[in-house]
Every structure is written in C-alpha cells, then in structure tokens.
Amino acid sequence: MSDRSIAVLIPCYNEALTIAKVVDDFHAALPQATIYVYDNNSTDDTATIAAAHGAVVHYEPRQGKGNVVRQMFRDIEADCYLMVDGDDTYPAESAPALCAPILNGTADMTVGDRLSNGTYAQENKRAGHGFGNNLVRAMIKWIYGYGFEDVMTGYRAFSRVFVKTCPVLSAGFQIETELSIHAVDRRWRIMDVPIVYRDRPEGSVSKLNTVSDGVRVIMAIASLFKNYRPLKFFSLVALILLVAGLIAGIPVILEYFSTGLVERFPTAILAVGFVFLASLAFCAGLILDTVAKSERREWELAVYREMNRETSR
Template structure:
C-alpha cells in the first residue's frame, strides 16, 4: 500500500495568512511532508507564513482557484496522489487518511469529502446551506449522479484521473467542474464523511455566495450540453414551446373576446413553438448519439 510519501498536499491560497501556518503544520505533523501551497498573489503574509511552516510555496501565473489547481498539478506536482484542500482552516488533517484510503485500495480514483456529515455549528451560513443543497440537487437531476457535496474543497484524487478531465474554470467553479467530469467520464468516485469547521476568527472568506452560486449554476447547466443534451436542449425547447403557446393563447383570447388580431404576436408565437419543437427533437437526437458513443467506449474498454 502507498505511503504518505506518495501524496502531495495541495493548498490553493489567497490572503490566508491567519490560517495557512496551522494548516501546513497540521499536515506535516500528520506525516505529510510534501505540502505545496500555490498562492494567487496574496497581499498579506500568506507566502511567508506557509514557507516558514514548512510548505513549498509557488505563486501562480494567473488568477483564480481553478487556474491555480491546474497549474500546480501540471507543472509542480510529481506525486501519484493529490490531497487538495482550502487553506482557511475549515478542514482537518485527521481526515486525510480516510480521504486517501479509497485511492490506495483501488476503490476510487476521486474522493469527495462530505462536509454535511459532521458540520460544526457556525461553519456555514443558512444561505450557503440552502445554496449548497440546491446546487447538489440540480447536479443530481442534470448529471444523474449524487456525490453528496460537490462544492466541497476537500478532495483526494490520482494524478492520472485528473489528467483525464477537461477543466477550464478559473474560479470556485473548479469543484463543480471536477464533479461533472467525474460523472461524464465515468471516473470512479466515492464520498467520505469529514468534519467541517467554522473559519477561525480573523480569517476572511474569498467566497461571494450570490455571485459564485450563480456562476456554479451556469457551469452546471453549460456542462449539461455534452453530458446530458436531452436536458440541456429539452429545457430550452420546453421554455420556448411553452412561451409560444402562452402568446398564442393570448392572441386567441383577444381575437375571440375583443375581435382584435395581433398578427405580429401570432407570428412570434408560431416561431417560438417551431423553435421549441426543433430544440426538443435536437435534444433527443443528441442524446441518442451520446448513448451510442458511450456504448462504443464501453465496448472498446
């Protein structure tokens, strides 16, 4: 069985000077000597504190957590296994072994830490809880998988499985994108219960719930185009068709009750219905093609 020497603990940071030192020391005390902090150009003492605590510190060339993760793994990580977490002190090193065990046993190639299994009081606001539940529910509906907590920042994965993914998100959407890629490419994924703590006093979050939540929802929907085309085009087609029927109903009522004809609205209604039906048909065709493609891949494997 592999040892901790085969693991790189990857910590993307931005202005985490208040917490990063304790995070690095906790993992080094737990036996993980290879701790890589990739920093997004912090204006506080994050880099100095992390280096003093024993981490290898690299400043990313771009911006955003997603870009940092891609750059770190492709250019600075040589280890077979990667344990990724945030540097805000909300995750603990004691959960590392449980996160890595499915990789070492061959049970999975990607592990997600479920924060809701043991979330300490004050660790997440009510708004964030609701948003997380909605996003996880939407993920299950759109992509047909239930990973429990797709927004969790505590991940363990093999380097090979990461290389299989096509990741483009620059910001906090990286976790969502990784979950979608796992579902899309059939990467063996398991969920492990972890403990999630409140951010320590003096530590400021870089997350903007409304803005980042909207970006995540859009990413989920955009990714459905290639993973669940029937949902993607079908939802657009349903909206277009329903809108057309509502406009047509209004035109019909106006003509019957008041004798007013809305020629322009009638044309708009017909166009919306036509486009909607075409989108629905295109979604069904795309879904058929995707199913055949997946079947061929399974046969090759």
C-alpha cells in the first residue's frame, strides 16, 4: 500500500490559530500524503501559515464548506482522500486507521466516530450539538435503515471512485449529512472508526450556528429524501393528505347517512380536495420513482466506467 497516493483535504476559514499544528500533525502521521488546504475567503493568515508548513494551498471564493469540498473532489487525484477540519479537533494519529480500509479495498467511506468512546460528549461545549447529531442519526436510520454511529463528523476517508462519482449539491455545513446519505443510498461500503475528539483550543471560534445550521441540515435531509426515495417521500405526503381528507370528510358522510343531506358543502369540498391531492402526490411518487431508478442505473454505469479507468491507471 506504500505506493498508493493519499490526499489530506483540509477546508479552512479563519483557522490561523490551529492550521500549522494540523498540517504538521498530518505530515507526521501520513508522511507519504499530500496535504491540501483550501482557503475559503479567510481574513487571517491561514493560507500563508499553511503554505509555510508544507501544505499545497488553493483558494475557493464561493463561501461554504460544501463549495470547498466540491472543488476539492473535482481538482485532486489520489487513491485515498482523507477529509478533516482545520480546527485541530480531530487526532492525526487516527489517520492511518481511517485510510487503511480504503487502501486495502474493504471500505469506500470510513467515518471518524467521535461518539462511541464518549469523548465528544465530554469535550464539546456547544449546547445542542449532541442533540442535533442524535436527531440526524435517527432520521437517517428511519428513512434509510442504516445507523451511523456519528453522522456529523468532519473526519472521513473516501475511495477515489466514491469521490469521482459523488454529486456534491450542498453549499455549506450540510455536506457531512449529504455524504452520509449518498453513501447509504448508493450502498457504498461504510466503516465506522472510533476516534478521540478534543474541543477547539482556547481562542479558536466555531463557525457553526446550532439553530440555523441545524435547520439547514434537516432541510437537506428532506430534500435528499425526496430526490433519492421519491416513492417513499410522496407516499408519506399522500398519507398525510388522505388522513386530513378523512378527518374532514367522515363527519360529512355520517351526516349524510343520518339525514340524507349534505349541509356542509365547504367541508365536503375540502375533504375531496385533500383526497385528490393525496392521489396526485402518490402518482407523482410513482413517476419520480421511475426516474430515480433510471438515474440510479446511469450512476451505476458511471461507477463501472470510473473503476475501469482506475484499474487502467
């Protein structure tokens, strides 16, 4: 495996306080790797410090972590991609354990699990983050049937084929959720690797907003649910509309059987409207499910082509 190339991907925004240590630590942990730092409009010396410590520095003007990761995936060629934040919260000594399953072909994505050993709960001082992580995990488990140990971690490794066939749509911090859902929906081989987490050092400030970013993540899950599993999504919508129609319509029907009259026409029309919309939603789900299956076939063929290109390299 020593001849396999590893790219360490570090998206950065104002991480001058920690970036030198992060680059040095990953150089020590993975001497054969190339360290890439993508500066995302930092107003401090992040890029200068990273370059001085031996990182390959690029600039991404489109603000948002998702935009940075998308450009990294497009630009960089490697056999294994290790993504990590530049805030020195993830241990570089765990990098070989994350990369090994990718390099030996037993996994397509490895996930740095901060939760299993309890260090995230002990170290993380940001209120609501643990609850948000658990909520997202529960939603993905319910929708897709796969239980991640830690779905919001920014410490992951990917195979080349995964990276080159992954459509990154998110612009911001929803990227971790998107990568997780893509991996589950496309049946990639996923492996959780427990890691030790440490909170940001004093003076380093998180860019996350618990409420606004949490809402964006939940909206991203709903959007990806609609795109990846349209029949299930629209069946749920149809069920909700049908129940609403029954709630509105049953009293009208009972009244008709009792008196032979329909006196509440607005309620009857509302009930019929709900049932009609439920039928439309279910039909839309059937149509979009056919489209999604066709797109999935095209994606599978694209994966085969990418694997053949990798074999011929």
